[in-house]
Amino acid sequence: MDTKPLVELDGVSKRYGAVAAVDGLDLTIDAGEFVAIMGPSGCGKTTTIKMLAGLETPSAGEIRLAGRRVNDLPVWERDTPLVWQSLALFPFLTVLENVEFGLRMRGVDRTGRRRRALSWLDRLGLAEFAGRNVADLSGGQRQRVALARSLVTEPPVLLLDEPLSALDAHLSVRMQAELKRLQREIGITFVYITHSHSEAFTMADRVVIMNKGRVEQIGAPKDIFLRPASRFVARFLGGNNLFAGRVARMERDGAVVTTADGSFRVARAAAAGVRVGDAVDLNVRSDRISLTQQTGWSGNEVHCRLVSEEFVGALVNLHLETAAGTEIVAQLQQRDLEMLDLSPGTGFVASWHPEDGHLIVPEAPQPLALAAE
Amino acid sequence: MTKGPLALPVRLRRALYGALWAAPMPAWQLVFFAAPFALLTALSFWSVRNFRLVPDVSTAAWDWLLTTDYVRDTLLRTLAYAGGAAVLVTLLAFPAALAIAFVLRPRARAAVLALLVVPFFTSYLVRVYSWQTFLADNGIVNAVLRPLGLEVAGMLNSPFAMMVGYATLCLPLVVILQSMSLLAIDRTLIHAAHNLRCGPLRTVGAVIVPAARPGIVVGAVFAFILCFGDFVTPLYLGGGKHPTLAILIADTVKAGQQWPRAAVVALVMMAVLLTTALAALSFAYRRRGS
Ligand SMILES: Nc1ncnc2c1ncn2[C@@H]1O[C@H](COP(=O)(O)OP(=O)(O)OP(=O)(O)O)[C@@H](O)[C@H]1O
Ligand SMILES: [Mg+2]
Numbered sequence: 001m002d003t004k005p006l007v008e009l010d011g012v013s014k015r016y017g018a019v020a021a022v023d024g025l026d027l028t029i030d031a032g033e034f035v036a037i038m039g040p041s042g043c044g045k046t047t048t049i050k051m052l053a054g055l056e057t058p059s060a061g062e063i064r065l066a067g068r069r070v071n072d073l074p075v076w077e078r079d080t081p082l083v084w085q086s087l088a089l090f091p092f093l094t095v096l097e098n099v100e101f102g103l104r105m106r107g108v109d110r111t112g113r114r115r116r117a118l119s120w121l122d123r124l125g126l127a128e129f130a131g132r133n134v135a136d137l138s139g140g141q142r143q144r145v146a147l148a149r150s151l152v153t154e155p156p157v158l159l160l161d162e163p164l165s166a167l168d169a170h171l172s173v174r175m176q177a178e179l180k181r182l183q184r185e186i187g188i189t190f191v192y193i194t195h196s197h198s199e200a201f202t203m204a205d206r207v208v209i210m211n212k213g214r215v216e217q218i219g220a221p222k223d224i225f226l227r228p229a230s231r232f233v234a235r236f237l238g239g240n241n242l243f244a245g246r247v248a249r250m251e252r253d254g255a256v257v258t259t260a261d262g263s264f265r266v267a268r269a270a271a272a273g274v275r276v277g278d279a280v281d282l283n284v285r286s287d288r289i290s291l292t293q294q295t296g297w298s299g300n301e302v303h304c305r306l307v308s309e310e311f312v313g314a315l316v317n318l319h320l321e322t323a324a325g326t327e328i329v330a331q332l333q334q335r336d337l338e339m340l341d342l343s344p345g346t347g348f349v350a351s352w353h354p355e356d357g358h359l360i361v362p363e364a365p366q367p368l369a370l371a372a373e
Numbered sequence: 374m375t376k377g378p379l380a381l382p383v384r385l386r387r388a389l390y391g392a393l394w395a396a397p398m399p400a401w402q403l404v405f406f407a408a409p410f411a412l413l414t415a416l417s418f419w420s421v422r423n424f425r426l427v428p429d430v431s432t433a434a435w436d437w438l439l440t441t442d443y444v445r446d447t448l449l450r451t452l453a454y455a456g457g458a459a460v461l462v463t464l465l466a467f468p469a470a471l472a473i474a475f476v477l478r479p480r481a482r483a484a485v486l487a488l489l490v491v492p493f494f495t496s497y498l499v500r501v502y503s504w505q506t507f508l509a510d511n512g513i514v515n516a517v518l519r520p521l522g523l524e525v526a527g528m529l530n531s532p533f534a535m536m537v538g539y540a541t542l543c544l545p546l547v548v549i550l551q552s553m554s555l556l557a558i559d560r561t562l563i564h565a566a567h568n569l570r571c572g573p574l575r576t577v578g579a580v581i582v583p584a585a586r587p588g589i590v591v592g593a594v595f596a597f598i599l600c601f602g603d604f605v606t607p608l609y610l611g612g613g614k615h616p617t618l619a620i621l622i623a624d625t626v627k628a629g630q631q632w633p634r635a636a637v638v639a640l641v642m643m644a645v646l647l648t649t650a651l652a653a654l655s656f657a658y659r660r661r662g663s
Contacts, residue, residue, distance in 0.1 A: 025493055053568055055564055055567070055568070074567075074572070075567040075568055076562070076567045076568075076571060076572045077570070079570075080568070081568055081569060082565075082568050084438075084561055084565060085387050086559075086563040088559070088562055088564070088565035090562060090565075090566075090580065090583075090585070092582075092583040092584060093583075093661060094661050094662040095662065097661070101566075101569050101579075102569040102570060105569055105570040105579075106570060107569045131662055132660030132662045133660055133661055134662075135660075136662070137515060149569070150569075152570075153570075229589070253497070
């Protein structure tokens with residue numbers, strides 16, 4: 001068995017003049033993994049994937065594919081097909097000819113490439129469209145042609161740049177399931193860029209969150225969701241409430257954090273590794289916050305006033321503000337609201353269990369830009 | 374809003390508005406194409422008596438066209454020259470257009486495209502005349518080659534000289550047309566081809582030419598049309614030894630006022646051009662797949 005990781009990025013940077021699109025990126029991907037890359041617009045996702053494909057050359061660092069340094073290997077000698085956001089299907093070729101293209105370039109004979117292309121078209125439910133002009137297909141069908149075109153050569157790794165962003169929500173959800181199933185069946189590594197949390201969290205084995213050309217956090221979807229490693233990740237994922245503070249004391253069953261909104265307890269597990277005096281951010285997911293109209297409950301509590309409510313289907317986000325000016329979002333079930341008075345300005349007590357708090361330890365100096373975020 | 378007495382149904386108003394904008398084009402066609410065309414057709418059936426043109430319904434000119442060998446030979450020669458020039462110019466222009474579209478940076482590209490317009494500032498006749506001084510046996514080219522012992526006799530008044538003249542006529546235009554169509558290619562298609570292991574040279578044939586096919590064919594059609602009807606190059610660089618249909622028209626008129634014959638030749642030329650252009654354009658815009 002080959003134990004080497006399939007894809008390695010080692011301190012990779014890409015500068016355009018003074019701008020660093022990618023800035024010292026480290027990432028290792030194993031064979032058969034489904035890795036999703038997320039991050040705000042302009043954070044360097046496309047640049048990263050283009051360097052993997054060889055469409056951009058890194059300014060610094062090393063890229064290895066199956067252990068081999070490929071920094072200077074031209075695109076057309078790599079085996080890293082890319083599914084383009086714009087699909088980039090060849091309009092002057094039929095569906096079948098588009099799918100055959102990669103095989104033709106490898107010198108596969110006519111009957112062999114026809115057979116392989118048709119079997120992929122069949123697998124993706126496109127057999128009846130083989131002779132069509134690509135312009136005469138629906139968005140979802142074209143999407144599948146692009147996938148077939150990239151997969152027909154059975155590459156070790158497939159790169160995908162926001163492949164579903166042009167599809168409507170319904171179709172996108174269906175394609176997500178199809179993609180995940182396909183990836184499992186053929187065991188090809190997927191490096192998948194997306195803007196959509198649901199795409200990343202439902203499909204990926206690991207999620208990479210990028211910010212300004214750097215990795216903010218890498219982890220399993222659940223870990224990232226439950227334990228964002230930085231203020232940035234917590235904000236980027238949304239649905240998190242942050243209280244900036246300091247560790248005041250350690251107790252037998254956890255720690256006490258003092259913030260502008262009062263002192264809060266966190267459980268032992270969350271307080272592992274922090275010491276008294278450390279600056280920390282206490283993070284509580286909005287769905288873990290309970291609202292009552294009178295105090296007296298035993299957990300962590302803070303008084304706040306209702307600012308607005310936001311209806312999101314079965315759930316409702318209540319936006320509140322504490323006396324110290326901290327914004328709190330509480331996510332509640334529609335039916336839990338029936339007992340509450342929801343006129344703006346109403347006072348509430350927001351509370352949560354110590355086990356539901358999670359501490360983020362800021363890295364050395366906090367980047368200024370976070371304030372502007 | 375109240376309806377005035379002049380209020381027309383919306384659809385009719387729209388149609389009238391559209392017709393107003395569209396009117397100049399058919400009007401122009403009527404005055405400068407349909408009317409002369411009708412006149413030419415009528416003229417082809419007139420006869421010539423005592424060097425005088427007489428209105429008539431005679432098929433003499435058409436009989437002459439169908440039965441005279443040198444008319445047929447001239448038609449074939451003109452087709453061969455114009456077709457050859459179109460192919461040659463297309464091939465010569467392509468590397469230049471490729472460099473303009475894919476090698477040059479935007480500012481250099483703009484400068485080169487502007488320079489390609491400069492030849493149109495001087496008359497084509499003047500440019501062809503100056504080729505005579507270059508290509509003549511005692512001309513500039515031989516003056517340079519003679520000391521090297523490479524003297525070439527008989528360059529002028531040869532098919533070679535005619536191709537030089539035709540290139541002078543249409544090469545800049547074809548380079549511009551091809552460059553425009555290459556520039557319009559979506560660059561991600563080229564990157565996608567590279568990404569599927571298509572090397573740079575192979576990409577030219579596999580992606581760039583098919584993607585730019587309409588522009589390349591339109592350029593060739595323009596070259597064909599311009600060369601097919603050209604009178605200057607066959608006269609001054611072909612030396613009248615290789616007469617084309619344009620020369621034939623001039624000759625029939627000069628020799629004995631044979632206007633009906635000239636009209637017949639002109640009609641044949643129009644028919645050839647129309648057929649070629651339509652066939653080429655339908656090839657250029659042909660779509661793949663059902
Ligand atoms: N060819 C280029 N020249 C100069 N700057 C570039 C170039 N390509 C990308 N950049 C810059 O690099 C940064 C990262 O771009 P990139 O396309 O990788 O972002 P992205 O994460 O894919 O964003 P999006 O989510 O909007 O697609 C951006 O600030 C962009 O402006
Ligand atoms: Mg992008």
